[in-house]
Amino acid sequence: MADTKALQPPLAMKLLIGGFVALWALVAMFPLFWVAIMSFKLPVDALSSNPLNVILGPSTRANVGGLSIISLALGIAVLVAIYQVPIRHGQSFASRLAPQGRMIIGWLVFVVLYLALAGVLLFMLLPLVSSLINAILIKVPLLGLLAEPIIGVTLEHYRAVWIQHEFYRNFLNSMMITFGVVTVSLTVGTLAAYGLARTKSNLAFWLLIAALVFRALPHSVLVTGYIPVFINSREWLAPLWTFPLTGWFFQLFSANAPSLYGQPLAIIIVLVSINQPFTIWMMRSFFMNIPNELDEAARVDGCTQFGAFWRVIMPVMWPGVITTGLFSFLLAYNDYLVTALLLDAQSQTMVPAISQYLNRDTRLSDQIEAIAAAVSITAPLFLLVMVFQKQIVSGLTAGAVKG
């Protein structure tokens, strides 16, 4: 069908379409790409109005140094290799690492090991090898040109952000909150969505409608409800700690009643609840795609309803779980409003923490440090799209196809 002559657009139109798509690709990539380049330059270059200066960074090259053609080529080769290896060989490595056919554990071990290995390769081995090659080649008359630094690069801002301003604390907070949100909201959401997908009661219908309304609520509305409780929580919880029957139990954890304000664990529950309506709707549309006959067969064979869910349905639900997990991850990772209002400076996550760089803004390099922090936040998301592109697309369309 696709090669029917009549459906093929004429040449002029083809060019138009190609040009339009190319333009969109440029628009989609450009801001992130450009900002990433800026983060590696000294302020003079990064804030220059001449685009060539931003890309090549002459003053960065003069003051700090830069990459030669050889280093660039080496770096690109290593990056491509790091990207290609798991696609070609990931499956066999993971199955070798998996204990008794538990592929998931195998994959997890593989991913962790691989990330560590890639990190060592990129940040320790690569600079060493390329500077060695450069040092040797620079003495050779003509090849020396290849070893001349041409693009100025500095890691100064990243060092300032991560080490001097202790951005890793924010990173750890972010990771803890995201991990908690994903696991809890998947556990609770899967159960509920399965229940909702397999029943036709009126109650289920009303629950779904309520969830839809809750999904549309601006988060600030909910946070307005939380704030007084969070701030006064120490006084409100205190009776539990002083009442003799319950006091001994709670004092095992802390001597005094805790304040929920500034507690990452409290944020996890809040974000899970905010995310719950969305999780339920998305998971339900995945469960609806699994034929009902599957659980009926399991029930006939003597499974309980939960047994059927756990042994028969869950093994075929993994794509849906991964997709929904990705979107929960995004919600928790990208959140600004809830974390900015309910966490204090010590327990702040990465996204609200960036505003401290914006507000300082007295030296030129503060600007670039903010940019470096922003790039640090975006990098994991970039990896995520790279690995899970298919799942994200299926998640985006899951809700739409079902309505």
Place this chain on the structure above:
Amino acid sequence: MKARTFAAFVAPSVVLMLIFIALPLISVFVQSFYSTQQVFQQISVESCTPGFTTQTCTTELRSRQVMDAAGKPMTTTSFVGLESYRQLLKPEEVSKAFAAGGGGLSALMTIDFYKALRFTLSFTLITLPLVVGLGLLIALAVNNLTKSIRGPLIFISLLPFIVTPVIGALSIRWLFIGDGILTAALRWMTGSSIAMFAQGWTIEVLMMVYRVWHVAPFAFVVFYAGLQTVDQDTLESAIVDGASRMERLRHVIIPHLMPLIVFISLIHLMDSYRVFEEVIGFSSEAHRISLQWLTFSYLMPDETGNRSISRASASSMLTMVGIVLLLIPLLMRTWRDNRVSR
């Protein structure tokens, strides 16, 4: 499924939603009628300065915060009725603005709430057709490309969608800030220099550009998936009947995509009504504010560490009324679909 098993499956999620969504909503509703203030007491202080033959003494009334036993400032909570709403909506100033010589609309726009409402609504309504249109265009274009470049293209398109909203807004801002590359490009193209962050309307345009850039990929992916299921037989018979490219688009493809267009529009309405991250990312609070940002700003502690909870509650309730009004069509549709499917 038996009712009891259903209850067991749904219980954890329902409990979470009740405690953390329904309960806060009720508490916000109640809070909006109460106001918590620190207690001040009037005390008379006599201060004397030495003078000739007699001291000069003055007594003055000063108000002082009352501390409780723990040394914290004492607070009272009192029922104030619609006072918080009145402070937000400022009916007197509205009637003054519309009275003769009151300045009309421009005077109305100096009141925070109306400013936020105006921006939120125009932001939502202007970006909506742009997102649907751009998404549809990209989907149609990509659908006409050879298969091998569709994958990388979808990857690139997903980047703006997946990036943290605050960061996305910031990165657009950094392209323009000061002598940024795009400011320079604009100056080169138009010949006059425009400071993008000096006046309100340019910031507003940038915020909308950012939002379209951020959401169009979502529309694109959904429409692209929809295009794969267009009935090829109908398309072929349209060609046999002599339908031109535009006619095929209008009479075959668009009707097929209509449910998806409705879906995208409603999701976009919900999400862009909550516009907030743009205000943070572009630091536009001096020029443009949104409804959700208004609530946020009331919730942030001011210089004395107080948060105006009751005013935030009132603005939350008003924001919610707006979203419910917007949602009614969506609810009606879901209602109808679910009735039909059963």
